[in-house]
Amino acid sequence: MADFIILSTADWNHPLWTNKQHTALALAQEGHRVLYVESLGLRTPRVAGRDARRILRRVLRMVQLPRQVAPRVWVWSPPVLPGGQTGFPLVLNRVLLQRGLAFMALWLDFQHWILWTYNPLTALYLNRHSNNPRIYHCVDRIQDQPCMPADRIDAWERRLSAEVQVVFTTSPELQVSHRRWNYHTYFHGNVADFQHFNRALHQPFLACPEPLKAIPRPRLLFTGAIDAYKLDLPLLVTLATAHPGWSFVLVGPVGEADPSTDVAALKKCPNVSLVGSQPYQDLPAWAAHSDLALLPLQQNGYTRHMFPMKFFEYLAAGLPVVGTAIPSLSSHSDVAWLCKPEAVAFAAAIDRALQGQGPSLLQRLACAQANTYSTRTHSMLELLRRVGVFAEAEQGNPQRSRLHRSRLDRANAWMVSPLVKWVGWMADRLVSLGCANSLTRLFCSLQSHGWLLPDLQSRLVFLLVQNGSHTEALAVLEHLWQVHGRVDAIKRLLFRRGSRPQDTYQVLEMFEVFAASNILPEHITGYCRVVFAHRSVDLDDPLLMGRALLSIAALAKRLEVDPDTMVCLRDNRRNRFKMLVSCYSALVRLHLVLGDWAALKQVGREGLRLMQRLDRAAIDANTSYRMTRNCLRVLSISALEAVDSRDPDLLAAVTNEMEAQHSHIHNPFFDDHPAQEDHRRFASLMIEAVHSLQPSLTSGLDAGSCDALGRLMVLAINSERELEDPQRRTRSLAHAQSMFRPFWSNPPVCTSWF
Incomplete structure (x- = not known):
């Protein structure tokens, strides 16, 4: 189960209990561990009266470690300067809170936690680039309270709402106003004990x-x-x-x-x-x-x-x-x-x-x-499960609550880590000296007795894979996942080609074994199927491609009928929608090489319908950017079909969806996106080619539209880099023309192609 860190606006012992304290207890009753962070002092304090006494009490508690106030609930008073929202006090508070939260999470062994905040101004102190899922629970329009900096709260509320995964509101009016900034805004009214x-x-x-x-x-x-x-x-x-x-x-x-x-x-x-x-x-x-x-x-x-x-x-x-x-x-x-x-x-x-x-x-x-805290919290948690926030925090491992280690266990792990690194270095040397088989037997023996540490278990996976012992490697991978919540070894095999065996058939056998696992998370087994499909196409092996086709089609069907696919907030390769798009992209390659043109056009149409249903604000933002290439490649099949059938309505529908994706990824929000591939340039080239084809449906293909059609076919199967160098462009165009030649029922009048 995921842990929660609640950034409150009230001290735990405040005489007027509000949503914050009750929500903490309700989350704990659901089995989650909760760190309740008392008021961050966002309001400028009044010199006398209750504020003065409260500040004195807080100063005394700042030097204390979290105190447990209920089963699975701890309270911590952060060392922040009250009212420090500008200049040096803001910088200091930002450092104090971020470092303090990191230390408290370490102290309580909150390895993967969800941040739950109540005040828009907490965004001042938070790390925007944190990987931890965040929830904004908007219980009031606090900018309408007296002595509040309304304009500043408005600005930060827009920003916080746009950046968090989910916004919960306590009134329908708040839901309407915040839905403008976050698709995942849900109304859950106030309740009672x-x-x-x-x-x-x-x-x-x-x-x-x-x-x-x-x-x-x-x-x-x-x-x-x-x-x-x-x-x-x-x-x-x-x-x-x-x-x-x-x-x-x-x-x-x-x-x-x-x-x-x-x-x-x-x-x-x-x-x-x-x-x-x-x-x-x-x-x-x-x-x-x-x-x-x-x-x-x-x-x-x-x-x-x-x-x-x-x-x-x-x-x-x-x-x-x-x-x-x-x-x-x-x-x-x-x-x-x-x-x-x-x-x-x-x-x-x-x-x-x-x-x-x-x-x-x-x-x-x-x-x-x-309308109780129990029923409301259960409803909220079910919604977080549905959109993938829980899975993201737990990294998909529902057994993660068993993985919390005692401080003694963590101290032991820290002390032996230098030894583990040295053993890993020695293992690399032994492999380079030709002792891989002996080392594999030693590690397997230690593993059978439960003496092999997780880092060395990951090394054992690669030794077994190189020996072709894929079933034994899968057993170790499943043990790493179930007991330690780790998938680093299989992720390297999936997404780092240099980590795989040199023999492509051995690679395919490995991924076929891994894809059959009922223990590894679905996004891992799903991408095992996708990689198997692409590598079978590289080998041009009809038998293997047929097996891949059945496997990918079954996975795509499961994702299509799952309503949660369209609202998945998981990141990148863990995202269900992106996996579905990856399935479509793999099906395009399979049908193209196998020559099943009717099925290829059907995939293009299904991809078009999928993109027409999609609200890009409903899925994870990073994923919505990174899926651009595969989305446009699937759509390009329908664009080519529109040219073949002279269907202006189909081409217009494809163009609309391509333009929507192009416009989405050119949002300034993505200006500093770290993706290695240039998705914006790819999308621009694709849009340019499709726009150039529109007049040809009525007036016929001229030299310019023939060139655009060629570029579109190249982009459907290759990178935009193939169009940059004249020689590569010529080779890629010839290859694309050859692959797509049987696709045309009405061959384009570009005689130089055929």
């Missing part, structure tokens, strides 16, 4: 809190921060003045986020009690001895984008709820009295609720029970 608040009903003998005993009934309860920017304080004053027989009980700190909050008018009302913050564990008792719950919110930019956590807490406690009709609550109007923030409407709703009218207790409890 049902069991905790339901104690108000199932433990009827909860003692009445002392401050509440002297307050007459009916008691109208509000719990939470009392801040003027979201609560309609004038509405409360009007209600209290007009209805002296109702007791308004306000539980929570005053001015927590809005220092300008003025409750003087409320204090003048004899039937209003401001009792201050109360321990979280005591809140069910306050609900048990109250008659109704209030949500007297304003209607403004902040509340339009919020989902009040206390809504389901009230329902879980069995209280009837009267609140302002804000957008996020509209779908729950069947379990609460929701009205405009007007005194008359509120008073009427309160009066009817106190009379027992409205939603029944069973309705309220059923709604609350369906």
Whole structure:
């Protein structure tokens, strides 16, 4: 299971628990290990009062290692300068947080973790190029809170939303606004700890809190921060003045986020009690001895984008709820009295609720029970699994939770690492002296007794492969994966030709054995099939190509019917969509060499339909860039078919998809992309060739369109480098013309070709 690091905006022991603490506990209950990072001090602190005391407590905790507060949950206070968002303080905070997180992950053995953040400004401190998956949980529109740098938060929120893998929002309005920047933006509203608040009903003998005993009934309860920017304080004053027989009980700190909050008018009302913050564990008792719950919110930019956590807490406690009709609550109007923030409407709703009218207790409890931290977190995790975020963090190994090592094990590994390197160096020398067989027998003996370290097991794989012992090599590879979560050896064999045996038939036998594994991850066995297909084409062996064709077609079919393929966020070769495109590219080569022209055109059409379905923002960005060549090569088959059948609609459809990919990879986001291949130049040459062919469908081929057709055929099977040198260009063009000659049912009128 993946580990989580939560960058919170609240200290763990804050009296008002929010999403952050509850999410940490819910993740731990699902079996994940969680490091909860307390507030990063993003807000400029106030000199006196709570902030001063909080800073003092934080300073004392900064020198401490993470403290465990619950099973699988640790809390760490990062050593950062409060409010350090510019200049040297920003640079210092960036270094302190990044180095601190790296050390804490090492200390807790968080080898592959997912970062879960709540504040857009945390992007100031994060490493943009980190390989760890990141989640942005947007629970409020904090730029609408008082004293917040709204423009700066807006800018960083756009950037953070675009860079993370998934955005979770707590209101539909936040989902709409953030979907502009990230396709994977999902609405999961605020929820409640049902069991905790339901104690108000199932433990009827909860003692009445002392401050509440002297307050007459009916008691109208509000719990939470009392801040003027979201609560309609004038509405409360009007209600209290007009209805002296109702007791308004306000539980929570005053001015927590809005220092300008003025409750003087409320204090003048004899039937209003401001009792201050109360321990979280005591809140069910306050609900048990109250008659109704209030949500007297304003209607403004902040509340339009919020989902009040206390809504389901009230329902879980069995209280009837009267609140302002804000957008996020509209779908729950069947379990609460929701009205405009007007005194008359509120008073009427309160009066009817106190009379027992409205939603029944069973309705309220059923709604609350369906919206708990457990159910929401489980839903979130299922979504992360679906889009591949979990697999990316775990590197595809669901057993990774077993791989957490004790500090003693890690210390031992560190101490023996120089010895392992020396043994590896000696092994290389022995191989060069012709002692490979003896070394293989020695390593196999050590492996059978469980004494061979992982690095040396990887070396054993290459020794076995060179000896042709592919089944034994697969057993070692599967052991490396299952026990140590490592695939480095097989990745070298797949993507580094110099690591493979010299005999191509031996290479094909090796990959066929590896592809049959039911233990290695699917992206590894999948690319074993793809490499087998391409190498069989290189050998021009019809029997091997036929076996490759069946294998690749079966893999492509599985990927096509899997809806998760179209939204995969895994990186590069681990991405399911890219694997599907690689399958299509391999099928193009197989059908082309085998001369199955109908099947070749069918692959081109299927590739076109696939690209028409694709939203490039739905898959991993790096992958969407790196898949360019294979995508365009598959599309080029349909372009050639359009020329052959004189089908302007088909050519227009192909051109649209090529232009969409061309435009996508020319986004400035990819300007510094580290890919070795020049995908932009390849795409530009392909687009240029297709554009040159469009007039030929009506007016016929001239010298220019014949040249474009030749270039398109070359690019369909070769690199753009084949077009740079005149001699290579001539050879490549002749080869492409020869391969595609049987493709044409209506041969192009380029007589020099045929």
